[in-house]
Amino acid sequence: MNARTEAGDACDLRFGQVGLASVRIRRADAAALCEELERRVRSSPQLFSRTAVVMDLSELHPMPDDGVVDALLEAVRSAGMLPVALAYGTSETEALAVRMGLPVIAKFRAAYEPAAAEPVARPARPRAEEPVSAPPPTAAQAPATTGPGAQYHEGAVRSGQQIYARDRDLVVTGAIANGAEVIADGHIHIYGSLRGRAMAGAQGQTDARIFISDFRAELVAIAGQYRVFEQIPAELEGKSVQCWLEGEKLLIEKL
Structure with a gap:
């Protein structure tokens, strides 16, 4: 073993996005x-x-x-x-x-209030049986992101790969494989097949939405509220869909 090897760094420390x-x-x-x-x-x-x-x-x-x-x-x-x-x-x-x-x-x-303040009462969750007063959102109704322009990913996202758009929307033009993840602080637009996971509103933006051209997902999530699919409902499989939050309930509907 030469002196250069003996004196070399024992490790390489880096910081990056970790799926948690x-x-x-x-x-x-x-x-x-x-x-x-x-x-x-x-x-x-x-x-x-x-x-x-x-x-x-x-x-x-x-x-x-x-x-x-x-x-x-x-x-x-x-x-x-x-x-x-x-x-x-x-x-x-x-x-x-x-x-x-x-x-x-x-x-x-965590959902803490500042230490000097009294806890603020949270609004009651909407009952599942209560009708939704507003019509489902459409792609044209999606609010604009206030941060920098959208981040684009050309082509497929392979199994085990993770794409993260910080403080912006994410646009993916290819397919997302099983075991792959796409994450954005804003909206997510997927123009290929989603077979992996898509998580929008990663920093808690409840108005974020996900638009998918070919829905075959393992999981979709918005602001931490998620739905897992062991089997895609027949009426949604392979269809173009949109995902959004209504209160704390994640809804999915064909476009």
Whole structure:
């Protein structure tokens, strides 16, 4: 071994986009959490098994003690997912993350209000049986993105590949293979077949939409609300569709 090799760097450290899921915990019940996550993993094992997840504890008031949080982390692991971080929140969250030996990821901003403010009441979720007052959106109604122009990807997106359009829309002209991901902070327009995953509104933009020419997706998501498809509904398979949010419900309709 020469001197150059011995003196060389031991590793190469880089920062980049990493695909992470977020688990927002609504109650400090480790058994119920494990049961719910196991059900989701069973429904789509290729998608959820050993998925890296960020834990969002923002709906737990007061913040549970370390023992309870440790039980919640173990519940996620038992379900087959891998907790790797806590969602950005308050100084209390940061202190908890230090004690748990986990990082805090600011990209996933938990639903905290500023520490000095009282929590703001959230609007009630619309009931599933309530009729939708507004007609479904169309491509012409899609709001413009306020950031820079759209990012274009020419050709196919291969399995295992991820394309991310930060602060803008994403336009893909080719097919997106199974196991591939396209992500945008704005809208997503896909002019080929979607067989992988498409996630719009990645930073929480609930008015983002997804337009797909040939719908065969594994998953579509907008602002974190997602739908997984083990089998595409016959009326949607291979069709041109649009996806949008109505409250917290992700809707899909043929164009």
